[in-house]
Amino acid sequence: SMLLSHHRFLIKKLWPAIPIPDSKFQDLFTVYGGDFKEWLGQTSGSLWVTSPFILSEECPSPLEVLSELNLCPPLSS
Amino acid sequence: AHHESSDTRPAAPVLRLHFYHSSQGAADTGTLSYPPGDYVAEELCIDAAKACCISPLYYNLFSLFRERDKLWFSPNHVFRLDESASEDLFFRIRYYFPGWYSSGASRAYRYGVKKGSESPILDDYVMTYLFSQWRNDFVNGVVRISNSHESQEECLGMAVLDMTRTAKERQMSPLDIYHNTSYKSFLPKDMRNQIQDCNFLTRKRIRFRFKRFIQQFSQCRTTVRDLKLKYLISIESLEKTFYTETFQVREPASGQLIILVAADTGIQWCREKLKDSDEELQTLCDFHDVTDISIKQACKEGATESRLVTINKQDGKNLELEFPSLFEALSFASLVDGYYRLTTDAHHYLCKEVAPPRLVEAISCHCYGPISMEFAVSRLQKCGDKRGLYILRCSPKDFNKYFLTFPVEVFDTVDYKHCQITRSAAGEFNLSGTKRNFSSLQELLSCYQKETVRSDGIVFQFSKCCPPQSKEKSCLLICRSNKGSEVPLSLS
Structure with missing residues (x-):
């Protein structure tokens, strides 16, 4: 058993566990068939569907000040 | 300006x-x-x-x-x-809300005019910006990442996302990017060095597994946007430092403290030596507990640089924290002040020493922030659409425009008009359609409030301003992912 643990030690030294990216994408290919959006939505607790805050178009209303109209002649446009 | x-x-x-x-x-x-x-x-x-x-x-x-x-x-x-x-x-x-991307139970969102019309905290432009900022912090080692096996795998996963994103943006294949650029340049500086320190065989194995996965990942159906989004979600779970600010302070009773400020947890503290263990964090107060913050010189011989920050709270108590310099005190105050406006009251400041000038100006003439047109209309409806009533608000699209929104009666129905005010580069205000310029919004309003105006044949006056209400819920205010149930609903 001395030999065995020494053997394990050597393996660990030469062949240590390495970090791999695969583990962070579990089920992406097996369950979701490579559909990243679907996988992301399911693993992140559902995402906003419409992303941008939609702002209605602002259309400024025309305006005249009556006292200004009386004082000045209308400008030709 | x-x-x-x-x-x-x-x-x-x-x-x-x-x-x-x-x-x-x-x-x-x-x-x-x-x-x-x-x-x-x-x-x-x-x-x-x-x-x-x-x-x-x-x-x-x-x-x-x-x-x-x-x-x-x-x-x-x-x-x-x-x-x-x-x-x-x-x-x-500077202000970040965890869970902004979620629409599930733990989501953070902007309040809507009514239930069901909530909106996301960020749009795609902000998301893209956040990606560029955090990617910079991640790759350049601005934020230290733990070197645990778990974190290293997360970092490699992010490198895969980033390399695929780069490939899509340059319309190349991920494998081309892999061959042109070392995969290590997509990793944090510290991790690059750690890999460099491994023996040849281990380095080769890591590189081989990365290449094999990049190849498999390139078969994925995805978009640049979703790759960025996943990258940001990964960073959020990887390290709180990306969105938590810390300050070193002295507290009269407890001595040296570390203060931590983040959107979800408010203001917390811990003893200096315990800063790496989460359990020891104690909450000082949340943003909505604060009533005001003042900064004054800490009167101490030989320490004229330091500043005493007093946080007054709703419960009548206060906290005194001594910051080593005026700049750090102001930075802390503006952080809490900014979070307060985003979570509690969009039209109020806690500390006059750091108040945003445009907000001070807006408050002086009861001007709303960049609320949507829908919100302005809904507010006027709640006030009974009375004749002469108006709302002054900043444009949600243009930094130098404002709108006067008011109800008018057209036959038997109520219609809403939005008159535009423009701020020139020189800081002069003009109400579109009128001839005079004013040096402040207040002067402009006090002039035209006395006048009769006409729009599309309808004659009216701006007589009564409908001001922002204290702590009013609008799209300017954010409901945090962990605070949904705690915050009472709007009184309006």
Whole structure:
């Protein structure tokens, strides 16, 4: 058993566990068939569907000040 | 808003305002340059926001940051720069809300006019900016990442996302990118060095597994946007430091403390030696517990630099924290003040020493922030659509426009008009369709409130302002992912 643990030690030294990216994408290919959006939505607790805050178009209303109209002649446009 | 030097010959730029991402596409970073002069931080932020397509609704998530001394500036800070000055500032997202991407139970969102019309905290422009900012912090080692096996796998996963994203943007295959650029350049600096320290065989194994996965991942159906989104979600779970600010302070009773500020947890503290263990964090208070903050010189011999920050709370108690310098005290105060406006009351400031100048101006004339047209109309409806009633609000799209929104009776129904006010580069205000310019919004209003005006044949007056209500829920206010049930509903 001395030999065995020494053997394990050597393996660990030469062949240590390495970090791999695969583990962070579990089920992406097996369950979701490579559909990243679907996988992301399911693993992140559902995402906003419409992303941008939609702002209605602002259309400024025309305006005249009556006292200004009386004082000045209308400008030709 | 800034004063150019009186000298007419072009002066060499002394202030460079950097951003991580520009709307112009091609270049990944951009810079605005300024000649000597006086510049208010808020106006510089607005310049950068315009260059990066950040709309008024989102720009209060940003602040100016100086990398040299890791200092954030309050919106009212004035940079006085002469010919010999040299200043480099970064336009950065300072206020971050975890869970902003989620629409599930733990989501964070902006309040809507009614239930069901909530909206996301960020739009795609802000998300793209956040990606560029955090990618910079991640790769350049601005934020330290743990070197646990778990974190290293997360970092490799992010490198896969980033390499695939780069490939898509350049319309190349991920494998081409892999062959042209070392995969290590997509990893944090520290991790690059750790891999470099491994023996040849281990390095080769890591590289081989990365290449094999990049190949498999390139079969995925995905978009640049989703790759960026996943990258941000990974960073959020990887390290809180990306969105938590810390300050070293002295507290009269407890001595040296570390103060931590983040959106979800409010203001917390821990003893200096315990800063790495989460369990020891104690909550000082949440943003909505604060009533005001004051800063004064700490009267102590030999320590004239330090400042005493007093946080007054709703329960009548207060907290006194001693910061080593005025700048750090102001940075802390503006952080809490900014979070307060985003979570509790969009039209109020806690500390006059850091109050944003445009907010002070808006408060003086009861002007709303960049609320939507729908919100303005809904507010007028709640006030009974009375004749003469109006709402003054900042444009949600343009930093230099305002709207006067008011109800008018057309036959038997109520219609709403939106008259536009423009702020010129010189800071003069003009109500569209009128001939006079005013030096402040207040002057403009007090003049036209006495006048009779006409729009599309309808004659009316702006007689009574409908001001923002204290702590009113609108799209300017954010409900945090963990606070949904705690915050009472709007009283309006």
